[in-house]
Amino acid sequence: MKTHRIALIPGDGIGKEVVPEAVKVLEAAAGGCGLAFETFDWGCEYCLRTGRMMPEEGLDQLRPFDAVLLGAIGHPSVPDHVSVRDLLLRIRFGFDLYVNLRPVEILPGLESPLKGKTADDIRMLFVRENSEGEYCGVGGRFKRGTADEVAVQQAVFTRKGVERVIRYAFERARKSPRKRLASATKSNALQFSMVLWDEVLRAAARDYPEVAVSIYHVDALAARMITNPESLDVVVASNLFGDILTDLGAALQGSLGLAASANLNPSGRLGPAVFEPVHGSAPDIAGRGIANPIAAIWTSALMMEHLGETAASERIMQALKAVTGEKKIRTPDLGGKSTTEEFAAAVIEKIHNASRAESAAG
Secondary structure (H helix, E strand, C coil): CEEEEEEEECCCCCHHHHHHHHHHHHHHHHHCCEEEEEEEECCCHHHHHHCCCCCHHHHHHHHCEEEEEECCCCCEEEEEHHHHHHHHHHHHCCCCCCCEEEEEEECCCCCCCCCCCCCCCEEEEEEEEECCCEEEEEEEEEEECCCCEEEEEEECCCHHHHHHHHHHHHHHHHHCCCCCCCCEECCCCCHHHHHHHHHHHHHHHHHCCCCCCEEEHHHHHHHHHCCHHHHHEEEEHHHHHHHHHHHHHHHHHHHHHCCCCCCEECCCCCCCCHHHCCCCCCCCCCCCCCCCCCHHHHHHHHHHHCCCCHHHHHHHHHHHHHHHHCCCCHHHHHHHCCCCHHHHHHHHHHHHHHHHHHHCCC
């Protein structure tokens, strides 16, 4: 039996509540594979104790693991640009996790805030460039605190970085039943970075004649997500554009508590892939046991798929969809009164029921 080593970084706030429940679901769904977990207490509390979000040698500590499950990062006690850049972005850049994968779909039993739109209308997969663009951290501030202060934030686009994420998006679109790829650009205003992006996209498209390609200015694409979401399938976007559009996608799903993501390097391995629900640490509800664990559970399914445990991933998603479809167990963000633990327990029960049914049939 193969055993996968999983590093757990619950992080801050509700991350410490949803990660343990996701682990319970993973253990219930594992089936014929083994899972070995090790927890790291990195995050804002660690930063207040040590002055760092993670140890200097943190990347080396993570490198031997097969995957990382990250809960949430952030607390008012530490500035956001410090907490995110010194932990999450440090891991992304350090392991060159250049793809951020975000599925957007309506789970059974849940409703989108878009009137009349159903699960058949909203089913998108976002491929966000994750290692360069606007989040590289290149720039500076000059004459701080004076009336002449200047802040410069430089976006960095390399042909290699743009091409590899675009080609990954084409590969995902090629495998999609609808075989559509939409690209977010703003080349009418960003005449260097986005013109390069568009040129690379058009060149790559010649190698994927079976994929229908559409290029939208990012503002028009955001509007299309609202007015005509059924026209979108796989979407590829730069770091900043993808960040904004995927949060809009989470809103279309009905709650940020539903947003799952994977940080991947499909070309090689400098370190493990990182899987994270993207709802943030939510300090306003932390400690109350009412956080929605759906994003963490969905993220766990993405992790198992990445590890090659397709059956386990499918067990998790089938159980998750069965629970939401019954409309009985719901956390407060979805209009219910269930706790984080109660929701996860319902998913685990569905997994166990399915396993017993399979055994009886076999």
